[in-house]
Amino acid sequence: MTEPQRPHGYSAHQHARPAPVDRGRENAGHLVAGPATLDDLLQPVVVDEVSDAVCEHEREIRVEQARPWQTREGERGLAELCAKHPDRFAGYVGALPMNAPEAAAKEAERILIHGNANGLQLHTNVDGACLDEPRFFPILRTPNVPDFPAETKSKYEIWAILGWPYETSCTMARLIFSGVTTRLPDLKILIHHLGAMIPFFDARLDTGWATLGSRTSDEDYGGVLKMLGKPLMDCFRDFYADTALCGGRIGTVCGLEFFGADHVLFASDAPFGAQGGASYIRETMKVIAGLEIAQADKEKICYRNAQALFKLS
């Protein structure tokens, strides 16, 4: 593979969603777009060629209730799409039948170790259960790169706009406090929306959780912080985060300061947003181009971190 021309990069979170499919049904895993120039990324994804298996997922299946054969078919569709369009899609992350954890763990092994998937897409909960439950541990133990969207809705669609990043943040906290991230130090988790609520509230989280246990009488959290083996905020900084903030500059500056250039990956969330996703791509690239950081850091964000995290050749 030749080194792509500037401006270029990978987009760590590209939905595979044919136009007629309802929004909010992005459960079939997602694509890693690139390496590409800005012009490449702006061209519409060849949605007509998304395989039936992927369409089926996008249309009908909630991963939380999926059967193993269904997620398997979806994964096959994503793999086919990447094979057919190597110039557009560098890889994909697959979905799992999370309501059947044992089957899901086997499936994770099949697609990650014996297959070509570059990671896993996990939602923040499985029918309300947090990912820190022991039954999901074998899945997380598989080398992978999950990220964390979630879906449902409420009045004025507040849940989709504010609830998802809230739930993302809660899941990060639970994966830390439950000991999952401590027991799996090599686990690499890419967080959607640049770490959600964590960067903006960094000092509040740090000082608020410094007294973890003081507000709770029915459980003993006395040993939790000590068990982490490092400062709490370092645990949050161990996550990776993508730039999918819809072109928001002030949030990007805040999130990048928190995670640092080694842990931030370009992503636009296309094809959501105006112009079939082109607007999010363009605005996010503009924000990164305008950041007052070293060119080497921009390269990390735009493609070097993606190459390492997704093991792209």
Added chain:
Amino acid sequence: MTEPQRPHGYSAHQHARPAPVDRGRENAGHLVAGPATLDDLLQPVVVDEVSDAVCEHEREIRVEQARPWQTREGERGLAELCAKHPDRFAGYVGALPMNAPEAAAKEAERILIHGNANGLQLHTNVDGACLDEPRFFPILRTPNVPDFPAETKSKYEIWAILGWPYETSCTMARLIFSGVTTRLPDLKILIHHLGAMIPFFDARLDTGWATLGSRTSDEDYGGVLKMLGKPLMDCFRDFYADTALCGGRIGTVCGLEFFGADHVLFASDAPFGAQGGASYIRETMKVIAGLEIAQADKEKICYRNAQALFKLS
């Protein structure tokens, strides 16, 4: 009143909470501390002298279930405290018996128009009901300055750390979309924790809600955005926000860029945090001192905005 010496200011959110009282019981309204120098603010509040009525509130009463006489007693305690320590407390904001909206509206009038309160403290919900419900409208119509903490708890105390600002953000959105803020253009609402999730996600909110209604089939949100009469994000910028981020610098920069210096007020959330609140005060002052903004803007944040919003003499 003589102009205080630099560094000085008002703290827009000072809890009145005697030491023996459990945390998370801050339902008696709160104090506006100042005008004060940094040294003044760092001195411990004379907690022993907080009146019995305030203690009673802090200890036992959830505002959502309070009876009118109870919030009235609490308000009396705060008023007494201000009268006794005019050098420490410039004013206070009272609590209301929100479960009895008619009585609460009368009480709001009594303490704001005929009394000395400088505003109201409202929580983000009343036993689960949002403040945008019609029964609460008469309360909001009273000239006031509510802010929006909320309380409950969950595993690892996540609700207190992440849930409160999430709920704050949801309430802001509902007050806008329900038309409350449009119908009450003079309503001034001070949002705790520098606007919570709004600044970091500004572009995501703007573009995500641009298609309000597209994710909803059981209600028609077609006219909601048009009804606002101005761009959605301007509605969010109409709120005021306090600097209570526990000394977080990157969040403060982000929030200040969003709201602008005319809508940000100094607050530390003392006496929460280490050293009886001194740590939060000191760190928040340090952050503001280090901001690369005009001295005039720092003065607005530290006291001029508080003088105007709370109508301090």
